[in-house]
Amino acid sequence: ATGNLLQFPTVMGSLVAIVNIPGIAEDQLKLTGPLLADIYLGKITRWNDPQIVALNPGLTLPSLAIAPAYRADGSGTTFVWVSYLSAVSPEFKEKVGVGTSVRFPAGTGARGNEGVAGTVRNVRGAIGYVENAYAITNKLVTTQIRNNAGNFVKPDHKSFMAAASAADWSVPGFAANVIDQAGPDSWPIVAPTFILLPTNPTDAARSANVRRFFDWCFTNGSKLAEELEYIPLPESVHNAVRGAWRQSFGA
Structure with a gap:
């Protein structure tokens, strides 16, 4: 945060x-x-x-x-x-x-x-x-x-997933540099989409619902993302995000 x-x-x-x-x-x-x-x-x-x-x-x-x-x-x-x-x-x-x-x-x-x-x-x-x-x-x-x-x-699922897996997501704000990643199979031009959430929300219930929605996306959305030609994040990143939610919001 x-x-x-x-x-x-x-x-x-x-x-x-x-x-x-x-x-x-x-x-x-x-x-x-x-x-x-x-x-x-x-x-x-x-x-x-x-x-x-x-x-x-x-x-x-x-x-x-x-x-x-x-x-x-x-x-x-x-x-x-x-x-x-x-x-x-x-x-x-x-x-x-x-x-x-x-x-x-x-x-x-x-x-x-x-x-x-x-x-x-x-x-x-x-x-x-x-x-x-x-x-x-x-x-x-x-x-x-x-x-x-x-x-x-070639630009395909294998090379995209290799780039996503090779990135270092442990940096603050998950702001991994994913451009031109190392790795024998990595596609060099990828980019994540980020969400910004207020850590002191004016509406705690709405904030919790937003997190619930993205938790659902992490659990159920990977196949949908692939069908739309996007790259799901590794499960380890999903779990790290959930950990950041707990740290910032307590749940």
């Missing part, structure tokens, strides 16, 4: 890169964080750039201009994306930095996940970033990304 608020995580989401490259199917293309940073810095401008070709010897990549798409509106999605790019690229951190809304040196802005998805779907050579749940429901072409351990991983 910080001040008069208790922060705790409920579920995790993941971000994926989506592309529109003729002849390239889902999860065929391999990219790295520094490459993605250079694309969004405007330094890598064609899909047959030698650095991309070197990572993808089995693919035929066209001499097609790369058209980066980004969120024009302020968003947590952008915050997570640029947090990752800043973590893997000192130049990106210096020139663009971290925020819910940043100035990208290259590309086209679009509003919402649907705007970025629409741009990528309609523009040959486009690349964008969206929440994985959105990519799946809209059948968008995702990519592999090299993780902290140096392995190329």
